[in-house]
Amino acid sequence: MKTSDLPQPLPLAVALIGYGGAARVFHAPLISGVPGLHLHSIVSRQHAAVAQDWPQVRCVPDVDAVYQDPSIDLVVIATPNASHFELAQAALKAGKHVVVDKPCTVTLAETQCLLALAQTQGKLFTVFQNRRFDSDFLTLQQVLKGGALGRVVEVNSHFDRYRPQVPVRWREQALPGAGLWFDLGPHLLDQAVVLFGAPDAILLDCANLRTGAVVNDWFHAVLRYTRSHGGLRVVLHASTLVADGGPRWAVHGERGSFTSYGLDGQEEALKQGARPHWQALGDWAENKNPGQLLSVQQLPGVSEPVVVRQQVAGCAGNYLAYYNQLCDHLQGLAPQPCVTTHQIHTVMKLLTFGEQSAQQGRWVSLTESCSLPQPAEQRA
Template sequence: MNESTIATNPASAVAAPLQVALIGYGNAGRIFHAPLISGVPGLHLACICSNKPEAVHADWPLVRVVATPEAVFADPGIDVVVVATPNASHHALAKAALQAGKHVVVDKPCCVTLAETDDLLATAQAENRMLTVFQNRRFDSDFLALQQVLASGQLGRVVQVESHFDRYRPTVPARWREQSLPGSGLWFDLGPHLVDQALALWGVPDALCLDLACLRDGAQVNDWFHAVLHYDTRHGGLRVILHASTLVAELGPRWAVHGTQGSFTKFGLDTQEDALKAGRHPQMDALHDWGQDPQAGEVLRFDMIAGVASPVSVRRAAPNPCGNYLAYYAQLRDHLCGLTPEPPVTARDVRAVMQLLTLGEQSAAQGRVVAVPV
């Protein structure tokens, strides 16, 4: 099914909507989860747990607000709990929700350690409940475009990838992500997105090397990272570079993917986050090209003649599908309704991302390349 239509296709909606509770109404809950949940047929945003009921009711006047997570867990009518709170609280809240018989979506990253993540996965299995992580960047326009380019074989064998998520934010904001707390810093903020995309495209690497830095004046935690994933025993020695910085005033390519027969380059970030921050909702923009990216990528291809690159290259526009964050929750709904065997982000995916985040911290602390256990 086309990713741009899956979330709004009423044929896949269920007769009795799944009742969803959202814990946390900070940026993640307010900007992403609440509008996306409410925009998917078959899901009902039943309640929001927040200590700021006025802020919730200003946006969602008909949604019930509860003061404590325990009120959510004790509600027999809630089917799914979405945890969108600071990273260090994910483990305790998700575990309590699972033990209360709820399916659980955790905002990325799953937890702050691999041990905590393994404990949640074991709890979910024991309780026969779903545990998954919100990975909306799988539904970015540029990522969907790159998937199509790779599937077409136009690049030949891919040998080098650069995936950048750079911004210019020179002033350190007063928020928990910028404080010296477990799970803070850019590696645990943007790293989960880039790591998950790399794993989705090329699988688990053989090794990785991570460099972290604090570059801004007053930075308490890393605000720059540069990771290299090594695929020595598969993909012909491919190197995947994941990079993010808060001090890039003039942005380079979001993606630069190089293969034996050509390259794919893409500038600009997906437009959906900015649209959501501006108060637009996908369901409100059904007729206004939600997720359309004004900057299509390019493919530069060299056709091979007798094993030698032709002196004439061909440059063409890459596919430019619309991004669609609604598709994440639509696929989750379909899984819980028995229409698909797995959620969009599986237990294997959850653990693989957390493993690389943890090994990355180890690599940065030790200043060396770290092998990834098989």
């Protein structure tokens, strides 16, 4: 019997909470582009916007309609960061699988509480990390796997933009989980954890550089891998005032270097209204961010090693892969989602200890204990 002749699992019904930028640009198009998922409901008071973009999707104004609907399998939370904990907790208690947009929550204690609750409920709880599927990141993984750089000693990961005006939005206000560290930090930290695991310590500096900025719009973090990877240093940097950016990646090893310029084009395509589909990817997954590899090689007939420069065609980026892997896991076709419980906890710990480092002006070891604010329901 052919695989195609076997009964196919029914699509999983997905409810999307929120219809701001993250939901509109990323989650709704990507969910609808995976055959095993069905965008069933959107929780939003923007009925007109939802009806225009997704006329076939039910729009409800209140989350209770989703929590109480037995047909909903998965809840995706794409709301301001400070609301993630309360919404995810309620969804898990209602017996739903849950995806939250990054960052997981605004405190480590809240994340720990949700991870424990998900285990108790026997439900999936994970975080949306689409930049694992950026073309440049996948290309870098391929280069590292091939061993052309030898032992890696330094990684520079920059996510710089030129946005001199402070926009009027919650991310720019003095609110829990606001600022660039909690916006782009989760992406860069997650990529570092995927590549090298948890570091031993973190050093973070943050600043408010734009005129009128009240939360950090610049950060520079260093991850120290003393006990593993031969003392590797990973530098994570983001700024909103870089008009002419340098490399997105600059990775150096004992046998060579890898550099890559520019940001993956999928975000811009989605902002322009693109709606990719898993079964008709076409040019969507095209690699538009080739890298450059400089490797030290011993060439035949040459007495001294020489530096060989070559373009790396690399891998194609594809954000749909996040939700496709998630779907496979929930349908029993994959042992785990791409973002694991351990990775979620590690990234949230780095975000929290990074804040502690910036406040105290010192390296903070991940083995240290820190005073954790308790989740709202546990506060006296």
